Amino acid sequence: MDRIDPALEDIELELFVRALRQRHGYDFGHYAPASLRRRVRQLVQTHGTGTISALTGRLLHEPEFVFTVIEGLSVPVSDMFRDPPVFRALREQVLPLLASWPRINIWQAGCASGQEVYSLAILLEEEGLYERCQIYATDFNPAALRRAQEGIYPARAAQAWSRNYLEAGGRHSLADYYSARYEFIKLDQRLRRNVSFANHNLVTDKVFCEAQLVLCRNVLIYFANPLQDRVLGLFRDSLVRGGFLCLGLRESLEFAPSGADFTALDANLRIYRRNVFTAPDGKA
């Protein structure tokens, strides 16, 4: 059993993060450290490099390796209609209010492999709002974005997702929205006719649209407090006054000063509205 020298590992991790930033422009310096450390150790294991330093070496010298690293660090784990009560509340409480805007822009940040994009598109279809919507689905993991565009998922997930869909108030059967082939299901590609998939890094990229709803679930959970604050500021500046923000069920605004610019619509389900009386720079 190897002994781990924590001080040494810290140095290696720091150099790895620095290489990723300086060489490739991906900044993980403000991610929650425990989880990041775990992902990096997993990369070491998967690629059999033995040490983080050897991983850093590959990162610096093999141009394509950075995408493998991003895929490894990004945790593109998702489900359709994960946390059904949230999607039910979106359907029953948020969409009727969104309906008052003639055009509706929705930003889904950290969309992973697209499960939530298709979930949202189904909600909008069933509530008759889809044609008025433009959905921007973004992530910084290009491989995940490609999977999101294809909408192909393992069939073994379908059963749980169907249950979620019904619990979220689904009006039909989830099977109406996908075709099953062998071990896979493919989501109806008409669901993405108003979806633009784009690469966007929440750490380094800026506001790019004016949105009525921002959906960003289980992404902030990976960010340390200062980065959470920055990203919440980005959401605030993207949202119209009174626009909606939906976070993951265990995420909260309490550690970020920018949180003060939002008011809970349903605190338990982490659905908020941008305050009407805040200037875009956050000063009331």
Add this chain to the structure above:
Amino acid sequence: MIGCSAGGLGALKPLLRALTPPLPLPVIVCSHSAEPGTGLLVPLLARHARLPVREARERWPVEAGIIHLAPPGYHLLIERDRCFAYSVDEPVHYSRPSIDVLFESAADAYGAGLAGVMLTGASPDGAQGLARIRQAGGLAIVQDPADALAPTMPQAALDQAGADHCLPLARIAPLLNELAHCA
């Protein structure tokens, strides 16, 4: 730091009841019974424990004298500054929360100042984490597989990590009380 799975509730109840307040150390429990849909674990265990039982709160500090439970559907980690962190990384050995994830991060945060306890369970989850705790100088306490409802988990722990103490359930809480008071 306690991990358990199948049969874990039956083992946790008497164990937690036997922890005597005021306990100058925090207790953190990762039970696979905390899979989604069972948000009832906190009130259930609270009825049996003499210390306060709470769900570990994301980003909040670990507190002495309290039994913190891992949340259903999320991995629980401990940061070096000894605050809780959550993640939705893939399940480990089909479990989220995973004992490996908790134990490994706790080993980083507490080094030698940590005891990992493995109870009954039907999964190999936790064995690697316990090994990590020992590597970092912490103490490994494993329920005697012969005494466990489901021996897989404690046996995997013994095989992969070994143990400083391998005891029947009834003797684990007294040991923890003693350790807490001479820590």
